[in-house]
Amino acid sequence: MAAPDAEEVRLGGSALVTSSLGVGAWSWGDETLWGYRARHGPKDVAEAFLASVKAGVTLVDTAEVYGHGESERIVGWLARHAPRPVQVASKFALLPGRAGARALRPALQASLARLRLPRVDLYQLHWPDRSMATAGALADALAEVYKAGLVGAVGVSNHTASELREAHEALARRGVPLATQQVQYSLLHREPERDGVLHACRELGVTLLAYGPLCQGLLTGAYGPEHPPADFRAKDPRFTPEALAQTRGLVGLLREFGEAHGGRSPAQVALNWLLCQPGVVPLAGARTAVQARETAGALGWRLTPEAVERLDRWDGSR
Numbered sequence: 001m002a003a004p005d006a007e008e009v010r011l012g013g014s015a016l017v018t019s020s021l022g023v024g025a026w027s028w029g030d031e032t033l034w035g036y037r038a039r040h041g042p043k044d045v046a047e048a049f050l051a052s053v054k055a056g057v058t059l060v061d062t063a064e065v066y067g068h069g070e071s072e073r074i075v076g077w078l079a080r081h082a083p084r085p086v087q088v089a090s091k092f093a094l095l096p097g098r099a100g101a102r103a104l105r106p107a108l109q110a111s112l113a114r115l116r117l118p119r120v121d122l123y124q125l126h127w128p129d130r131s132m133a134t135a136g137a138l139a140d141a142l143a144e145v146y147k148a149g150l151v152g153a154v155g156v157s158n159h160t161a162s163e164l165r166e167a168h169e170a171l172a173r174r175g176v177p178l179a180t181q182q183v184q185y186s187l188l189h190r191e192p193e194r195d196g197v198l199h200a201c202r203e204l205g206v207t208l209l210a211y212g213p214l215c216q217g218l219l220t221g222a223y224g225p226e227h228p229p230a231d232f233r234a235k236d237p238r239f240t241p242e243a244l245a246q247t248r249g250l251v252g253l254l255r256e257f258g259e260a261h262g263g264r265s266p267a268q269v270a271l272n273w274l275l276c277q278p279g280v281v282p283l284a285g286a287r288t289a290v291q292a293r294e295t296a297g298a299l300g301w302r303l304t305p306e307a308v309e310r311l312d313r314w315d316g317s318r
Helices: 042-054 066-080 100-115 135-147 161-172 197-204 215-220 241-246 248-260 266-275 289-296 305-312
Strands: 008-010 017-019 022-024 059-061 087-092 122-125 154-157 178-184 207-211 280-285
Touching: 022 042, 042 066, 042 289, 059 066, 059 280, 066 087, 066 100, 087 100, 100 135, 122 135, 122 178, 135 154, 135 161, 154 161, 161 178, 161 197, 178 197, 197 207, 215 248, 215 266, 241 248, 248 266, 248 305, 266 280, 266 289, 266 305
Parallel strands: 022 059, 022 280, 059 087, 087 122, 122 154, 154 178, 178 207, 207 280
Antiparallel strands: 008 017
16 A cells, blocks of 8 residues: 555656655665765665655665665665565666677666566666667667566666657657656756756656755755765865855755745755656655655645745746
């Protein structure tokens, strides 16, 4: 039975139905950047997963390159022991030395072995291949694993609007719907609105999976010029004292709208703004149960049209 606050969506023109909010598993198993085992560990991740699922967040997004495969191992174990069905998404990367599109099926089989699952619900191209015109070959490879029942739906990630259209057309010729396009999208990263990706997704009926919906914590209100993050983000230009000072206005606006909507947090308001965008499903990372519950608090309500419009128009000056 679905959680009381669960919201479900169909991904693009596929048959895959999942939660309108997903959890990103990049930090689950990644020791180099996210400090897995040093700053959070197996128990934390398991608790985050369980809290997400209990709140109705059942879409879990991983990739073969996250933690060199460790994220898939973790996600697979958790999915197999979940209290209710979850939808697992993973990705194929055209890594150096791979034999192009011919590597896709063996890579998927390796992912399935790490996940210990018979199939993944959504399989995505992590990046486009811009070294050669291989959209047709990649579409053939995706169509093959889709028709073999190894994946429930297919998607792309980090594609431009023209690359998205090319992939959509190539798959359509093979009778396979393109379900998703995964790109960075948040109140502080509005490129999909400007580069045509969001428009193309809506025109083609492709769901946009928004990664980085909290801009790696910038939109939570947890960081400021006096207390920047102490991990790899400290070298990110977005987390300099000057840049953090510039985000205060937006975080203040998120707090204002949160108070007006029943005491919601800035993070919940920022995620809800994405939930208010047609055809968009945000993917938010969660390393602990506290973070997972915070994320799930974006479900079950909606910002007023006036609040959405003000956030739509935010340009850094107010």
